[in-house]
Amino acid sequence: DTAVSQTPKYLVTQMGNDKSIKCEQNLGHDTMYWYKQDSKKFLKIMFSYNNKELIINETVPNRFSPKSPDKAHLNLHINSLELGDSAVYFCASSQVRLGTPYEQYFGPGTRLTVT
Amino acid sequence: DQQVKQNSPSLSVQEGRISILNCDYTNSMFDYFLWYKKYPAEGPTFLISISSIKDKNEDGRFTVFLNKSAKHLSLHIVPSQPGDSAVYFCAASDQRGKLIFGQGTELSVKP
Numbered sequence: 001d002t003a004v005s006q007t008p009k010y011l012v013t014q015m016g017n018d019k020s021i022k023c024e025q026n027l028g029h030d031t032m033y034w035y036k037q038d039s040k041k042f043l044k045i046m047f048s049y050n051n052k053e054l055i056i057n058e059t060v061p062n063r064f065s066p067k068s069p070d071k072a073h074l075n076l077h078i079n080s081l082e083l084g085d086s087a088v089y090f091c092a093s094s095q096v097r098l099g100t101p102y103e104q105y106f107g108p109g110t111r112l113t114v115t
Numbered sequence: 116d117q118q119v120k121q122n123s124p125s126l127s128v129q130e131g132r133i134s135i136l137n138c139d140y141t142n143s144m145f146d147y148f149l150w151y152k153k154y155p156a157e158g159p160t161f162l163i164s165i166s167s168i169k170d171k172n173e174d175g176r177f178t179v180f181l182n183k184s185a186k187h188l189s190l191h192i193v194p195s196q197p198g199d200s201a202v203y204f205c206a207a208s209d210q211r212g213k214l215i216f217g218q219g220t221e222l223s224v225k226p
Contacts, residue, residue, distance in 0.1 A: 004158070031212065043159070043204065043216040056213055090158050094212065102212035103149065106158030 003027050004107040006091050012113045013081055021076045021110045023091030031055075032074035033092040033104060034066060043090070049074055050096060078112075086114045118142050119207050121217035128224050134192040136220050138205030141186065145207035149214065150179060150190045153202045162203075163190070195224045 004025045013019050025032060033056075034046040048056035052068045063079045078085060091107040120139045128134045138148075146167045151159035165172040165179045165188065172179050178191045192199055205217040 040218065041202075042218050045213055045215075048211075048213065056211065092158070096212055102147070102208055102214070103161045103164065104214060105161065106151075108156070108158050 004091055004093055004105050006089075006107040006110050008110060009108065010111050010113075012115065014115055015081055015083060017081050018077070018079045019081060019112070020078070021089055021091075021112070023074050023076070023107055025072055025091075025093040025105070025107075027093055027095075027105060029093040029095045029105070030071055031094050031096050031102075032068065032071075033094075034074065034076050035090040035092060035106075037088040037090060037109070039087070047074075047076075081112075081114045083114050086112055088112070117218075119205055119215050119217040121203075121205055121220045123220050124218070125221045125223070128195045128222065130197055130224055130226050131194045134190075134195045134199065134222055134224065136190045136192075136203050136205070136222065138188045138190075138217055139186060140188075140207050142207070142209075143183075143186065145209060145215075147208040148179070148181060148188050149206045149208065150177075151204040151206060151216075152199075153204060153219070159204055192222075195222075197224050197226050200224045 031050045033048045037043045046060045047066045049068045065077045068074045088109045090109045092104040094102045094104040149164040150162040153159040181188045202219045202221045204219045206214040
């Protein structure tokens with residue numbers, strides 16, 4: 001009964017390929033996020049969706065396209081993969097309530113390696 | 116331009132002693148601050164948070180202190196246990212719920 005799950009856990013692919021990472025949460029949260037943790041270990045937000053609507057888009061190349069078919073899912077599709085896309089990608093979810101700190105619950109991460 | 120900074124990449128502490136992890140930020144508009152703990156090959160897990168209108172929040176062995184004038188917060192763990200060994204991330208939240216993370220401090224608690 002994992003709260004936030006991601007598949008696959010590891011992904012090795014060649015430059016130029018297109019790949020997707022899936023995320024599902026069973027917490028009933030209304031907001032989902034994608035983060036990238038680079039080689040320097042910085043965790044940076046890429047996208048945020050609230051009730052299937054995009055609310056945060058952080059200057060991410062348009063090769064990255066998030067898709068939210070419903071509140072419980074937020075998938076990340078990456079076109080024309082580049083070496084610099086190698087990183088660990090984390091999905092997270094939270095329940096937005098005004099006056100609270102938006103505690104986010106993270107998935108286990110997907111380690112993407114582009115060769 | 117890193118808005119949230121953790122200047123110590125690592126910290127080693129003896130079991131039973133206090134661990135103090137520090138975090139500095141630059142944006143005075145942040146309204147919440149959070150600490151996350153991360154084990155290898157796992158996602159970060161929420162530990163404790165503090166509102167910008169408070170200066171202290173305590174939860175068991177974990178206490179977070181906020182000094183707004185200095186734009187500084189710290190996480191105190193006492194007593195430290197070997198199971199506390201992990202990477203600790205400080206994060207600041209803006210009004211949209213966007214979290215900005217520091218680069219983490221790796222805590223090692225030695226028996």
